[in-house]
Amino acid sequence: MIPVAFNYVRARDVPDALRLLEAHGDDGKLLAGGHSLIPMMKLRLAAPGTIIDIGAIPGLTGIAHDGKRIEIGALTTHAALASSRELEQHAPVLWQAANELGDPQVRNRGTVGGACAHGDPSADYPAVMLALDATFTLTGADGTRDIGADAFFLGMFETALDPLEILTSIAFASAPNSAYAKFHHPASGYAVVGAAVKLTLAAGRIAAARVAFTGVGDAAFRALGVEAALAGVKTGDSAALDAACRDAAAGIEARGDTFASGEYRAAMADVFVRRAVAAALQPG
Numbered sequence: 001m002i003p004v005a006f007n008y009v010r011a012r013d014v015p016d017a018l019r020l021l022e023a024h025g026d027d028g029k030l031l032a033g034g035h036s037l038i039p040m041m042k043l044r045l046a047a048p049g050t051i052i053d054i055g056a057i058p059g060l061t062g063i064a065h066d067g068k069r070i071e072i073g074a075l076t077t078h079a080a081l082a083s084s085r086e087l088e089q090h091a092p093v094l095w096q097a098a099n100e101l102g103d104p105q106v107r108n109r110g111t112v113g114g115a116c117a118h119g120d121p122s123a124d125y126p127a128v129m130l131a132l133d134a135t136f137t138l139t140g141a142d143g144t145r146d147i148g149a150d151a152f153f154l155g156m157f158e159t160a161l162d163p164l165e166i167l168t169s170i171a172f173a174s175a176p177n178s179a180y181a182k183f184h185h186p187a188s189g190y191a192v193v194g195a196a197v198k199l200t201l202a203a204g205r206i207a208a209a210r211v212a213f214t215g216v217g218d219a220a221f222r223a224l225g226v227e228a229a230l231a232g233v234k235t236g237d238s239a240a241l242d243a244a245c246r247d248a249a250a251g252i253e254a255r256g257d258t259f260a261s262g263e264y265r266a267a268m269a270d271v272f273v274r275r276a277v278a279a280a281l282q283p284g
């Protein structure tokens with residue numbers, strides 16, 4: 001549980017961090033909250049020669065809401081998300097996920113940007129960001145580029161981030177009818193199954209839905225079949241809502257491990273997406 005020796009440098013600002021990334025190449029690794037990178041270093045699953053601490057860079061924290069869109073700085077901690085009244089009202093899916101993530105120590109140090117950049121297949125935010133149709137702003141030497149969540153999460157621990165880029169902010173439209181339902185792993189607290197749902201309602205029906213899972217497959221994914229089946233359903237029609245949430249993980253090879261088989265995870269996906277839909281229909 002002792003990492004290999006490494007150098008530590010602290011970046012003053014984003015240009016300084018980009019310069020340090022460029023200078024250290026494959027040997028350099030960004031450090032935000034450290035709650036995924038440091039455990040990986042201690043297990044010797046990662047052995048960067050230099051860690052570039054971006055944790056103190058000013059201007060990369062905070063939650064801004066202009067009434068329609070919410071923008072979150074990449075260094076905003078899970079605890080800040082979990083205590084945000086703004087998110088509780090306007091993006092409960094993210095607020096709930098932040099409240100159910102890890103423990104107080106993890107929430108106080110870990111960051112939303114780090115959690116998304118890490119791309120852990122059992123992490124909570126990837127499903128949430130897919131459901132919210134979030135936009136990730138990535139900053140590199142040539143400027144910034146925006147990329148949608150659908151194109152950001154590529155696979156197990158794999159995202160669209162270039163090694164020489166920094167995730168600087170995440171933005172999405174207000175989503176008052178959204179919710180997250182999580183089956184916690186009893187030992188790690190990570191998601192065995194996490195279901196994130198965003199609903200658009202009109203005239204007593206679900207006009208559109210975005211539904212995504214984490215924990216089930218090799219990476220977070222959208223349940224397009226459930227999204228299509230929910231569209232047009234009356235909000236009070238329990239039988240139709242139940243039917244729409246069946247076979248939610250169809251077409252996905254569900255992961256199995258010593259705690260939960262793939263078959264069990266797939267069955268629980270149906271249960272947890274139904275719970276998330278019910279909660280999204282009755283926010284607050």
Ligand SMILES: Cc1cc2nc3c(=O)[nH]c(=O)nc-3n(C[C@H](O)[C@H](O)[C@H](O)COP(=O)(O)OP(=O)(O)OC[C@H]3O[C@@H](n4cnc5c(N)ncnc54)[C@H](O)[C@@H]3O)c2cc1C
Pocket residue numbers: 029030031032033034035036037038039074075100101102103106109110111112113114115116117118120122123124125161165166167168188189190191
């Ligand atoms: C005991 C424990 C329990 C946990 N439980 C959960 C849980 O239930 N659910 C869950 O989702 N997570 C859980 N986590 C993980 C936690 O959410 C981490 O905080 C998060 O995954 C990583 O964020 P960080 O800021 O700590 O990133 P770091 O550990 O500092 O970095 C993680 C990776 O992302 C890169 N990175 C960080 N920030 C950026 C950036 N802005 N731009 C580009 N790359 C960046 C780093 O180079 C590194 O590769 C748990 C962790 C622990 C230790």
